[in-house]
Amino acid sequence: MLLLVILVIFIAAAGCIIRAILGPTSSDRVVAVDSLSSLMIAALVILGVHYEAVIFLDVALIYALLAFIGTLAISKYLEGKDVGM
C-alpha cells in the first residue's frame, strides 16, 4: 500500500518536472519546483513510515524549511529587488 502511494507520488512528480522543463516563464518553473518539493516531503514521510526510521521525518522537516526559504529568495529575486540576505 505505502509503496503504491510512493509510485503515485512519483507519477505526480513527473508532471511537475514536465511543467518545470516546459514552463514559458520563470514563475511557472518556480511554482512547479515548489510543488515538486512538497511532493518529495510527502514521499520522505511515507518512506520513513515504511522503513520504520524516524530520521526520515527530521529530514523532511528540514527540507520543508529549506524549500520555503529557497522559494522566497527566488521570488524576491524575480521581483528585481534586493534579496535582503
Place this chain on the structure above:
Amino acid sequence: MINIISYLLLIIGSFCALTGSLGLLRLPDVYNRLHASTVIVVGGTVSLILGAGLLNGADSYLVKSLIIVFFIFITVPAASHAISRAAHLRGVKLSNESVVDKLEERERTLSEL
C-alpha cells in the same frame, strides 16, 4: 478504525496529488497553476503526511507529522503570495479567459491620483 482513517487519508492524498499534477500541466496561466500547486500541497501533501503518521502506532511519527503539517500550513500561503506577487510585478500576462485583475486596477487608480 485508525487504520481505515489513515488508508482513507492516503487515498485522498494520492487523488489530490494526481489531480494537482494534471492541473499543473493543463491550466493556462501562472496564477491558475498556483491553484493547482495549492491543491497538491494542501490536499495532497498534508493528507499523505497525516495518513502516514496515523498508520504507524508509535507516537513520535504522529507528533513529527503534526509538526511538519503545522509548518506547511504556515509557510505555503506566504510562498504562494510571494510567487504571484513576483510574477505580477515582473509583468506576466493573465490568460485570455481571465476577466478581472484587481491588483492592476489598484495600481492604475493609485497612479491616477
